[in-house]
Amino acid sequence: SQQGEEDPQALSIQEGENATMNCSYKTSINNLQWYRQNSGRGLVHLILIRSNEREKHSGRLRVTLDTSKKSSSLLITASRAADTASYFCATGSGAGSYQLTFGKGTKLSVIP
């Protein structure tokens, strides 16, 4: 069952610009994770934010979570060509749940 929905579906920016991707979900969550997928490869875990957190940083990544709006955003600052990839959010619903539910992803293209 699909829970997270990313927006936009595709995003094209110039190198050096910031990229913002959004994720909305429907039911209450315990945590939300962001993953990156380079073309033809597996997904790589980027960052996790728990439901009691509002913001987290990791290098050039900033993630926010608004549980009242059931939404999250991923900001990549000073983008590079190497950031070109698809980005997915995934939600976890808490104890006893082994499943992360993934959105359909945002395809980011960073033009050199």
Added chain:
Amino acid sequence: DVKVTQSSRYLVKRTGEKVFLECVQDMDHENMFWYRQDPGLGLRLIYFSYDVKMKEKGDIPEGYSVSREKKERFSLILESASTNQTSMYLCASSLEVTGLGSPLHFGNGTRLTVT
């Protein structure tokens, strides 16, 4: 660093064949997963396993089975391959329950074509 290895990057099989997709992880993770990824549909969970010889159905188990005889190895089996099973298959593992925040570690995927 966790390594999840899928035995084949590309596989071409004929309709009706029995197909085995193998996955091995080297970090002693309890949990292992099989997803399929299709354009416009995202990632969908087929099966997962939280212990040796244990398995649980995901969202789309029909037409698939799994085997976990050893902790490090999780196999996906297509009993009789069909063209609608042409897809990218992704194996993943996690140390703890993902619902509580344990991240998934993915292999590089197997692109299966059924003709």
